[in-house]
Amino acid sequence: MRKHHTLALLLCVPLICVAATAPATKTAIKAATKATKPAGKYTQETIISGIKGMTCQFCVYGVKKKLSNLPNVQRAQVSLKRRKGRITYKPGKEANVKAVEAAIKDAGYTVGKIEVVTKSKKKR
């Protein structure tokens, strides 16, 4: 019986130690990050553009490839259902409407209505 207690204690001690130090480590990392990044706001711009003339997934692939290769683009999505493209730029980078228009035309399609959506986010 005493043997079992000793074994249980031996197993519990390291677990308790880990549990106790983990939140402390996380807090330390967070604090360090806060200290290195300046507080403030940044913007993220997204272009939503109509794309006319797409007929199949092959077309979607071609347009998506062109839009994804544009400079400073974080993510490009194309919807065959909506006949639209959604191009999200990297945080702090300015959206380039002309480049998006040119990419859609280079892919062989007609550019529809274009709008630029700007989102402001707080830096941590």
Place this chain on the structure above:
Amino acid sequence: MKLSKRICQLGLIATLIPATLFGLGLRAFVAVPLAKGDWMLRELYMNNDTAKMEVMMTAVGYGITAKDMIMVMAPAVVKPAKNPSISNVTVLYRRTLFQKDTADTTLRLGLLAGADIATSSTVTTSGNSATTKNLYGATDAGLVATYFKGRNQFDVDYLYKVGEQSRINSYQYDTSWQYRLSPAEFSEWGLGHMINAVVEYSGRWNNVTELVHQGTLGLQYVSGQLVVEGGVVQDLNKPKAAGGGYGKKATTYLLGFRLHL
């Protein structure tokens, strides 16, 4: 091998070769675009059950601009093996002349121009003498149109080949209807999958076989940059035979894939 027999074989290869490279017709050309700087590869295995002939066609396309593309098609005879391994290579240029895109429809017209380049020679026999005779190329010109709406796409093409020297003239026409079986509605964003049914009515004409009308039924699976497809082409009338009379109606099986690079 007699020249007339050889011409018949070439005619048969010509009837086997599907015209299209990309888009979604199985045998028809299409006028939908290939993006500037993009490549397309198509491999298609064709088995003509009646003539016991197997052909593997490799086609490569390149988008020069949004309106201009060039494609090269090289059919290789797999069976019977004693025939030349590569038949004439076709180089075609397509220029989009007219394009009208709306939110859910597109209409495009294109011009086709190019050449068949002779890449092999054949031995012809006449009586007791045998001579090597080069195969001749051809100059190609044609038109292509595509209309798309909802779940339907229609393609029409016509291509005329003017043979050089002793090569016979030929033409082909294709009408193609592709219906999207699945999905009924596309997902909101991103690449999805499509299954299309393909119904085509085509014709292949040359001086020897005259006009052979053909019906095609097929299926396509489209997923992003890949298309896997298969179909059956059935001659609807008997071709004229070189020595007189009529040949058999041929059935050809197609199986292949396309890759958008």
